[in-house]
Amino acid sequence: MPKKFFATVALLAVANVFMNLAWYGHLKFKDKPMAIFILASWGIALVEYCFQVPANRMGAEVMSVTQLKVTQELLSISTFALFAVFMFKEKPTMNHLISFLLLVGAAYFAAKK
Template sequence: MNTAWYGHLKFKSTPIFLAILASWGVAFLEYCLQVPANRLGSDVMSVTQLKVIQEVLSIGTFALFAWLAFKERPTLNQYVAFALIVVAAYLAAKR
């Protein structure tokens, strides 16, 4: 979803309706993976656990995306925030 939500910022001269259509296309492909993954995962994890894991993956891929696409390296505060999110995921997943 990072590409769908933020990728268009690299192409600000593109008309907004094309940016929206491209974002929807990318999001559709990601949903085609996420929905079946949640269905499979819900057999062994709670909805809360699935969501927290999804957030960790989303934040992690966003940090990589921001670095590669926009040359924004994470700051120390952001690394600490990411670590706290990982701790939250661990606590949510712990049975």
Template sequence: MAFAWYAHLKELHNKPWLIAALISWGIALFEYLLQVPANRLGYTVMSFAQLKILQEVISLGVFVPFSIWYLKAPLKLDYLWAGLLLCGAAYFIFRAK
């Protein structure tokens, strides 16, 4: 999703927004075609809350390297702290009762 949502800012900035939206929606559609079955399968063994936390951890785990490598965003110490907080969220949502 990071590519669908943000790559147009770098690659299609000189194109009309409608073109950027259509290309981004096409990329997002492909990703949703993978995500929906994965969520259905995941829900057989996880709760809604666990699926959501896992989705956020994966999203940010992909977005941070993407933003540094592709968008050339500077690496910040705040990324480490955010990652540690996500690890804490994942721990608490998946720990045994």
């Protein structure tokens, strides 16, 4: 695998941490004004895009757009699962595991030539 592939995955993983924080982090602070978290989420999303855009540009050089999107979704659900467990103390269920494995299968078939 080329270096650009691994760099793409690393950048996408970092971007997804920020994405999950922007989308779901505010749920830990339901008693605070929503306007504050809308602005904060935009700021966090800007940081996310600083990783996401270069990752997509680099990734498009070594994979198809479909492969890139499926890779992004796999990383998105992976980081979300960790986020849900560590930030919100949710316990993973068998249905969560099965859905994750189906996404892994989707990534495999999208990458298969």
